[in-house]
Amino acid sequence: MLWTLSAGLLGALIGSFANVVVYRLPRGASVVWPGSHCPHCGRALGALELVPVVSWALLSGRCRGCRGAVSARYPLVELLMALGFAGLAARYPPERYGLTALPLLALFALLVILSLIDLDTHTLPDALTLPALAVALVGSFAYAPGSGLPDPRGALLGSVLGAGGLALLNRLGRSGWTR
Template sequence: MPLAEPMQTALLFGILGLLIGSFLNVVIHRLPRGLSVVSPPSACPACGRRVRALENIPVLSFLLLGGRCRGCAGRIGWRYPVVEALTGLLTAFSAVQLGWGPQLLPGLLLLWALLALTFIDLDTQLLPDAITKPGMLLGVLLNTGVWYGMGQPLFASPLSSLLGLLLGYGSLWLLAMAYLKLTGKHGMGFGDLKLLGMLGAWLGWSAVPMILFIAALTGGLVGIALLAAGRGRHYAIPFGPYLALGGWLMLLWPQQIIHGYFSLLGG
C-alpha cells in the first residue's frame, strides 16, 4: 500500500473519530444517569446554557474557550477533549490497521463502544446493559450474517461467535463465584461478564483467553503501580478498561498475539 493512502485514511478517519468522540462524551455523561443521549442538545452543566455549534468543535473549541463556559465561565473538565482526541487517534490508527474492507466499519463500532464503556466504568464502576447486551447480539448477528451472506466470516465463524459469547460470560462467572466463595466478597460485577461475553461474540472463542490474559496482566501491573504510589489496598480498580484494551488489541492483531503468547510458552 503506498504511503499516501494510509496517511489519507488516517486523516479521514481521524476527523471522523473526533466527531464520534464528541458524541461519546454525551454517552459517557448521560447513559449512566438514565438520560437520553440524543436530546436535549448539549448544555453547560453549571448554568444550563446551550452549547452552540461553534463552541462544540472537538478539542479546538475547548482550547479557544480556555476550558471555560462562555456563559458562566465555569470550568469544562479536561476529560472532554481527552475523550475526543483519544477517539480520533485510535479511530485513525484502527482504520489504517483494519484497511478498507468489510471489517472496517464493524471494527470501528466495536472500538467506539469499548471507549464509551471504558470511561463509564472509570467514572461509575458500571458497564451499562444498554451497550453490552445489544453488543452481544450484534456480534453474533454480524458474524452469522456475513458467513451466510458472503461465504466468509467477519471476525469469527457463527459457531465460534456463539461459543465466544458463552465462554466469555461463563469464564468470568466461574472466577467471580470462586472469588466470592473464597473471600466472601464480590470481586467483579456482572457488567464485566457481559463485556467479555460481548467481546467473545464479536471476536470468537479463541480471543477470550487472550483478552483475559491481557486484562489480568495490565490490570495487575497498574494495581502494583498504585500500591507503590500509596493509593492503598482499598482503592477499587475497575476491570472493564483492561478487558476493553484486550478486546481492542485482539481486534487488530489476533494472530500475532496468539503466536506471541505461545512463543513465550515455548510452543
C-alpha cells in the same frame, strides 16, 4: 490516507457524542435531548462550541457563557477516539480488508464508552454491553484472512464462554456463595 483521515475525523465526532453518553446514560438521562449544554450554567452550546478538541482549546477549557471550567476529559476522549479510529482505519484499509474496519470502529467506540462509565460508576450498563456483544459477533463475519482477527467460529465460541463465565460469576455472587 483519505480513509484514515476521514476515520480520524469521524472518531473525533463520535468522541464528542461518547462524552454525552458517558455523562448521561448512568444518570438515566436522554442522550439525545436536550442538546449539549454547559454543566454549570445549563446554557445550550452553539455549533462552534461543539467542534471536537478545537472549541475546548479556543475557549481555554471554559464555558463561553459563565466561564465555568470544562473538564479536560472532554477533549481527551475526543482525541482518543480520533486516534483509535485513525489507527484502525490505517491497519484495516478497505482495499485490502473490505468492511472489516467498520465493526471494529463501532466496537472500539463502545468499549471506550463502557470503560469510562465503569471508571466513573463501577457498572457496565446492559444498554451498551449487549450491543457491544452483538457488534462483535456480527463483525466477526467481516473476517478477512490475514487480518489477525478471529474467524466467526472462534468469536462465537469466545462470546459464549465469556458470557457464560460472567453469568456464572454473577449467579455465584448473588447466591451469597462468595461471603
